[in-house]
Amino acid sequence: MKKLSEYGYRGSNINQRYDGLRFDNKTTFNKVTDVFHASVGHDEDQPAHLHVLDTNICATRCAEEYGNPCQRFCPAAVYEMVDDAATGKRRLQINFSNCVHCKTCDIMDPYQIINWVPPEGGGGPDYKNM
């Protein structure tokens, strides 16, 4: 994966590749709706099984260089950059209970600091007829 500047992007709009894309809930769905149809379940009261070794770079270096691509390469809306009310800064929120165990983050993270480990046994998707 290239950096935004290397790929020729200008400006800060990280949605520009998909400007025309709408989720009509008939043919197209956002990730959260799709993930609902994977019947994913994880006990929420456990440590996140996506180990991000250094979350300090998310709001700084990664935002600038790649526009936080984890929000895009993850097909299950696990990674989300949010505004932290307490600090007023952006931070990474890991919605690990959405995870469908595809391992894309472990492969794609440009800094190779996401380590996917299995969550508590029994967690994950419940695929039927897939």
Place this chain on the structure above:
Amino acid sequence: MERESLEMDVVFVGAGPANLSGALHLARLVREYNEAIANGTRAGESLGEIEIGVIEKGASVGAHILSGAVMDPRALAELMPDYAEQGAPIETPVLEDEFLYLTKKRAIKSPITPPPLKNHGYHIVSQNRLTAWLGEKCEEAGVNIFPEFPGAEMLYDRDDRVIGVRTGDKGIDREGRQKANYEPGVDLFAKVTVLGEGARGSLTKQLSQRLNLNDGREPQVYSLGVKELWELPDDRFALGRVTHTLGYPSDTKTYGGGWIYGMPNRVISIGYVTGLDYGDPLLDPHAEFQRFKMHPFIARLLNGGKMIRYGAKTIAAGGLHAMPQLYADGVLLTGDCAGFLNSQRLKGIHTAIKSGMLAAETIFAALLAGDYSAGQLSRYERLVSESWITPELRSVRNFHAGFKGGRWLGMANAGLQFLTG
């Protein structure tokens, strides 16, 4: 609370097609051997009872299994020649093959289907149902399957020989504290541990780094498949039809392609594969799939239908030269975590099953020899190289790499391979 440990003979990590086939085949080899000793048709000593365990992180066997899928039944027929009579959930033979090139507005049907995408004689399957059925067959054969037990770390002796696997703890809260239901993971000791974790297995990653199993190999390349099941209102997409697409919405620098398979009860499997060696940091594989569905040809097909299931899974697409060393002291690698998938044919179930069977044959020989060293287990790589897997994977070794120069180069490369392969 004290950590429990359990001595087994062979532990398989991951209840997918590779490992379940391996466990089943091994149980049968041992049973047949012991029977032959008992009735005097073979000389030697009985192996006695061989304890075979399979651990699986999912809540049930098959819960984490997802594939397209069109299956070449070759390996399943070797594992179980009467698989149909044994109730394998394989009810849909491929009846029609179609290969489409999508421009932004149009779908251009190729007058011929490229030979690697010809699927006559194959079956459209639900891989998660097929896997659940394989799990039942394993249990009938005396294999112990432990769902809800993920492998958390490998166990090594002081010489870095693998001696088993530790399963994950249960009952740890979000702050890392023990809850009332806390149970530490179990140490499963085994003569041979078999990792069949699927693409980018977490234990495979630890093991490969520690024992340098990727030394001298090309880096693995991956693709991500994003899939939905749809119920259509009528028979507009024929049962047994297999459609593959190339072109829109992938940009010309990105490897990508779609599939639509006609399943029973007017259900279709529809999905989109994106090569994870893409360059654009703003690319979103799920959004690529949504765009694929908005193509006029696809949108018309889906109109009035209902999306009923969703899932996503990576596959290892690097082929022969990206495969790690498949063995070390006390351990073997099977299936997708070892890179056995044929990326050109988009098929890895048959090679996964075969890899599991060859692992079983290797372990059986090791049990007879009482030797679980890397030297003994290297027999596995020899069996793989002598099997039909290797010529099949050799013929596609440049396929995905060919797309790195862009789609047109990739298609030219693929076209040459279709002709020469």
